[in-house]
Amino acid sequence: MPDKVMTEDAVAAEIESGMTIGIGGWGSRRKPMSMVRSILRSDVDDLHIVSYGGPDVGILCAAGKVRKVTYGFVSLDSIPLEPHFRAARQSGTVDFTELDEGAFYLGLMAAAHRVPFYPTRAGLGSAMLSENPDLRTVISPYDDGEELVAIPALDMDVALIHMNRADRAGNGQFLGPDLYFDDLFAMAGRRTYMSAEKIVPTEEFLSEGSVHTLRIPRLHVDGVVEAPMGAHFTECPPDYDRDEDFQREYAATAKESEAWEAFRAEWLDLPSHDAYRQKLIERSDAAEGPTP
């Protein structure tokens, strides 16, 4: 089997300005944050982000890396409105295509299956269609002749996903309650990079979870990054919950640019994921105080 192990910075080196980047996970859940930060460290910009968005979208927008966002929603879950994305929408600094959440799934599936669109009724009568001149409808070629919305394939140059476990060859395993749509992101990406909490020997997968958790076959993965705490501060159960304190601090930085710049310097512009983890350990030690 191939060996696809690489670093976050090697992933970022594969990304060019102007590309369309799909990001897996859901809201503030199992987001590939260590790879998102590696994009932040690089000099690419003008990106088109495709995501069930959370802080991945907010951070990249706040850092000026984004031309356009295509999304099913953007939320921090426990904080319903992603404040940096909200600021970007209200100031009109990023272009966007907003799809119904289920329609977004159909767009991912169309890209994964290499067809131009999947049809649905979602969007008829709503702002999704009336405010979105790029979206078209199709007439059923069968006797019913029904008009349906054609959700276009969400093709992407690069897809980034984060799993609980992976092997060196690029097989991935989720151990939490929901895969979300990461298998479709992996298939939709022209190149797909997967970080994981832990790289394990392939033969250990089934001691971690049932065969049903092995949902990312290596066929669709071009690179594997070992990133413990790689989804922080989003949740990555059962390895860890969302860091709500950290998320609140992040969200508060949308109020003024100085707070954002300070947060970015302290937490986002670190030279590596190892440096980030080290700072997290120091933060946790400081919070707990000296042990007696």
Added chain:
Amino acid sequence: MTSDDRATLDEICIVALAEAFRGDGEVLCNPMGPVPVIAGRLARATFEPDLMLTDTIAYAVSGNLPLGGDPSDFTVEAYMPFRSVFDQVWSGKRHVVMGASQIDRHGNQNFAAIGPYRKPKAQLLGLRGAPGNLINHATTYWVPDQARAFATEVDVVSGPGYDKLAQLGDSARFFEIRRVVTNLGAYDFETADHTMRLRSVHPGVEIDQIVDATPFDLTIPSDVPESRIPDAEELRLIRDVFDPNGVRKSGFR
């Protein structure tokens, strides 16, 4: 049992929302937010036993799961990750309860943005799943502050109303806005032109208050009933089983 046997407004709203599920049978009851979630679980525990309900994460759970309860303490009857929820949406076997920052007399709902959609004054939740929900299955709205949300016109149509759907012909055949429940009363669209009608008034609320909190023409039948008051068993379930910590109270000012 809490010492006060009289139902409070939050509990009356919960029962009014639960009533929206009456007759649904075996569908995925998918309420959003604490008050609607309690309502769905209450409906199943009392008069609508065949409903399926999730833990709001990924499991369909049988039994009387409290708000924030651990599904592993209960019987998981089906796996219901987000992908499967969308599949249920398209199958039509679902009844959702959503919020509304604005809603008009046709049932057009907005929780996407205030101001122009492309560059809003205030970005709200976004369209979320509203476009797909409305066109595929029954929808009920929970509006905790009627005066604030009832609007002559919505800024953005996230969930289309009956006037929009009338233009769609057969594509709209699965569309139904079952009910709108507010802090003042319950509403439906059972009029000839499918505009909003007052269905029941919450105890203690005057018709004048309803009118004052409604900036559009509302059909008010001459004999509007009072919203049903929860019985002792319903109060016990709400207070002691589903929401012992009183999370439901936080939405009421």
